[in-house]
Each structure stands twice: as structure tokens, then as C-alpha cells.
Amino acid sequence: MKITFPHLGNACFAIKALLDGLEVDYIIPPLSNRDALEIGSLHSPEEICLPFKIMIGNYIQSIKQGADTILFVGSCGPCRFGEYCELQMNLLRKLGYNLEFIVLDAPKDIGIKELFNRIGKITTNSSKSTVEKLKILNYANSIIHLIDRIEEKARFLSGYEINKGECKNLLNQCKTEAFKCNSPEEMLVHFKKYEKKISNIHIDKRKDPIKIAIIGEIYTIIEPFSNLYIEDKLMDYGVSTKRHLSPSWWLKNLTLLPLKLNSLDIRRASREYLPLYIGGHARECIGETVLAKEKGFDGAIQIFPMGCMPEIVSKAILPSISKDKDFPILTLVVDEMTGEAGYITRIEAFLDLLERRKENVLYGN
Ligand code: SF4
CATH class of the missing domain: 3.40.50 (Rossmann fold)
Known part of the structure; x- marks a missing residue:
């Protein structure tokens, strides 16, 4: 096998x-x-x-x-x-x-x-015993949480880094080297080492980078190829991003689901606009948008594949949130025909808009 x-x-x-x-x-x-x-x-x-x-x-x-x-x-x-x-x-x-x-x-x-x-x-x-199998399962669980945490930190801190590109390089190095690990113990040590490295990078806390929440269909936001590496591109622009959905989030959500204790924050935040689960992660998309505004983010980018039913519903709701809360949202739909040039132009135009809004607030316009 x-x-x-x-x-x-x-x-x-x-x-x-x-x-x-x-x-x-x-x-x-x-x-x-x-x-x-x-x-x-x-x-x-x-x-x-x-x-x-x-x-x-x-x-x-x-x-x-x-x-x-x-x-x-x-x-x-x-x-x-x-x-x-x-x-x-x-x-x-x-x-x-x-x-x-x-x-x-x-x-x-x-x-x-x-x-x-x-x-x-x-x-x-x-050939492992039941006890050993449980131990390995526990390692795998820690590993998925660790790497998602490392990625989250790197993506957010990139807006504050002093040495341009440091967060992105560390993250890429961390992932590439992880494929060379031969045991769960080795991978755990490896990720712990990189978690420390990411936490210790030089940042300028006085910076006020653009902060964007990445929302949308889970596969297209966690699989970098399918979204044309949008998070990497935003790191290059010095933008801090945050993505709520990840494999470790999915696992935690699934575990807490039978107790109805899953995603309490998202359920609360989405109640006004989408109080029901309609499939995919539409409700999460709506809840995350509201949460992003509450947490002081400058905007959100929704990504989903062409024809994705749940996200089409979210897309129809997002303009109301954007209007009610004065919160800019860009929607990007991807499929096998998506061209990179047009995609980047739209992202850059959105970043320009967010920058201008920030300046207006700063200078009281
Ligand atoms: S419709 Fe397709 S892309 Fe959308 S959530 Fe379902 S499986 Fe994913």
C-alpha cells in the first residue's frame, strides 16, 4: 500500500x-x-x-x-x-x-x-503499538498547529519587518526544510526552532502597515497555487495579512462541533448578516469580515473559485457589510483561466485605495 x-x-x-x-x-x-x-x-x-x-x-x-x-x-x-x-x-x-x-x-x-x-x-x-500510534497522532496534531502558527506570525509580521523579505524567506525555508524531516519528532523540533526564529525577527513597532484579512473558500485561501500566491505577493508589498481558516482551525472546529463550541466568535459576528450554515465556509467568511473590522483591519480580500455556491452567497452579502461598516472588500474569483497580470492590477488598485484611506484618516481629510 x-x-x-x-x-x-x-x-x-x-x-x-x-x-x-x-x-x-x-x-x-x-x-x-x-x-x-x-x-x-x-x-x-x-x-x-x-x-x-x-x-x-x-x-x-x-x-x-x-x-x-x-x-x-x-x-x-x-x-x-x-x-x-x-x-x-x-x-x-x-x-x-x-x-x-x-x-x-x-x-x-x-x-x-x-x-x-x-x-x-x-x-x-x-508495526507500531497502539500507545505509539496515539503518540504519533498527538505529534501530528501539534505539528499542524505549530506550522499554521508560524505561518500566521510570519504573514502578519511582514508588515513590520525591518529587513525586507525576512519573514517570507524564513517561512519558505521553514517549509522547504520540513520536507526533509524523517520522523514526527524531528519535524516537531524543526518547527519549534523556526517558531523561535520568526518570533525573534527585527520589527519596527512604530510602523502602521496596511492590514488585510484573507477570507473566502477554504481550499483557495489555504492552497497558495490556487490563489496565485496572493499572501506572498502581499508580503512583498509590506502588507500584514491574517487568515482565520487553516487546516488547524478546521481540525479544531471539527473537534468542537459535537459540543457546539466551535467558532463561537465567528457565529456571533455573522449572526446579523448570515445566521445559518449554508455549506462551504460562507458563514465563516461573513463572520471573519465583521471580526476583521472590529479588530482594526483596513480591508478584506475574498477569494473563491468560479461557480463556488456558498461563496457566491457571501459575495452578495459582503457589500452590505462594507457599506454598513465602511470597510473595503475586494473579491477575486479564480479558475484555470485566471491571468496573473489582471489579478495583480486589481490587488494593486485595492492597496492604493487602502493607502489613500489611511492617509486621509492621518491628515484628517
Ligand atoms: S462549491 Fe466547490 S469550491 Fe465551493 S466550497 Fe464547495 S467544494 Fe469548495
Whole structure:
């Protein structure tokens, strides 16, 4: 059995650590790139959303390297994500690939026994004892939280850094080197080292950079290739960004969901504009926008794939929030045809607007 999985932001580090610890064979697909998108677009239904296409590309790139089992998370949610697994299995079968799919669904949908049964499939070839497996799982959990924390700090501090590019370089170095770690323990030490390094970079606290919240559909905001590396670009412009959604947020949210203690802040903040969960992360998008304004951010950028149903609803609500709270919001829709030049022009125009607003406040205009 050779496991592979689609790229979902920093999740690859935790999965790598987990499979390294269990001593289970795996293949990490190349970081999502144009080839993956082209392969995925070639085989996927034209109207399906962008994440589906890139994931198909990830799978096929791994299958070509010998992967025979796909690990994925499922959902019975009301948007297309609920159909992803079934569609992907059928599509790959039709392409002639004989694969096993291990789909990790929420216990409320498949039952706790079935969930353990599926987890058991991942660990069948592992010689580790139950205690060791639990320890490895705990490491993987710490790793996903650590790398998301490092990324969050680096992205925010880049607006305050004294040596231009330091945060971005450290973050890239941290991620590149993490792929060379051979055990969960080694990766944990590695990330702890980088967390210290990021916390110790030289910053100028007197700076008042533009602060932007990155909101929208979870895949397109956590997978850098799918949003044309927007967070990196904003770092280059000296902008501080904050993104609430991340793999560690998703995990925490899922754990607290049965107790109804998940995302209390987002639920409170979204109540006025979208009091219901309508699928995807539309409610989170609305709540995060309100929270960003409350926390003194200068604006928000919403990103979602063409045709994403939940985010189209959010997009329709965001102008009301923007008007009520005097809070600028830019929406970027991405698909396989998105051209970089037009995309950058829109971001730059938005940054100009935010800068002008800041100056007006400063000089009392
Ligand atoms: S949230 Fe949007 S992009 Fe993601 S699967 Fe659902 S419809 Fe597609």
C-alpha cells in the first residue's frame, strides 16, 4: 500500500509526520502547480470547481510515482464538496486506475465504528503499538498547529519587518526544510526552532502597515497555487495579512462541533448578516469580515473559485457589510483561466485605495 493525498495547505506536513511515524509508505504529490491543474482540467467535468481539478492533478501525479491508495476527508455538506469523493473515485476508475480510497468522514455521518475501521486501514501495515500510534497522532496534531502558527506570525509580521523579505524567506525555508524531516519528532523540533526564529525577527513597532484579512473558500485561501500566491505577493508589498481558516482551525472546529463550541466568535459576528450554515465556509467568511473590522483591519480580500455556491452567497452579502461598516472588500474569483497580470492590477488598485484611506484618516481629510 502506497498512500497519497491531495495538497490542502500545511496539512501535508502533519500527514507526512503521521505516515513517517507509522512507517507507512506514501507519496507526497509535487506542490500544486500548473501541470497538476492542466492534468486535472483535462479529465474533470468542465463546470466543477477549481479545487476538484487541482486535486485530480495531484492524484494522477502521485499515481505516476506508484501511489495506489488515496487518503481524503469527506463531507456530506450541501455544496459540491459532499460529492467530491464519489465523483473522484468514479473519474479515476474510468481513467483505468485501480485505487483504494480511504475517506475520513465525520463520525456523525458514518458512525464512530466506521471511522475507526477506516483509520485502521491506514495503520494496517504499521508495526507500531497502539500507545505509539496515539503518540504519533498527538505529534501530528501539534505539528499542524505549530506550522499554521508560524505561518500566521510570519504573514502578519511582514508588515513590520525591518529587513525586507525576512519573514517570507524564513517561512519558505521553514517549509522547504520540513520536507526533509524523517520522523514526527524531528519535524516537531524543526518547527519549534523556526517558531523561535520568526518570533525573534527585527520589527519596527512604530510602523502602521496596511492590514488585510484573507477570507473566502477554504481550499483557495489555504492552497497558495490556487490563489496565485496572493499572501506572498502581499508580503512583498509590506502588507500584514491574517487568515482565520487553516487546516488547524478546521481540525479544531471539527473537534468542537459535537459540543457546539466551535467558532463561537465567528457565529456571533455573522449572526446579523448570515445566521445559518449554508455549506462551504460562507458563514465563516461573513463572520471573519465583521471580526476583521472590529479588530482594526483596513480591508478584506475574498477569494473563491468560479461557480463556488456558498461563496457566491457571501459575495452578495459582503457589500452590505462594507457599506454598513465602511470597510473595503475586494473579491477575486479564480479558475484555470485566471491571468496573473489582471489579478495583480486589481490587488494593486485595492492597496492604493487602502493607502489613500489611511492617509486621509492621518491628515484628517
Ligand atoms: S466550497 Fe465551493 S469550491 Fe469548495 S467544494 Fe464547495 S462549491 Fe466547490
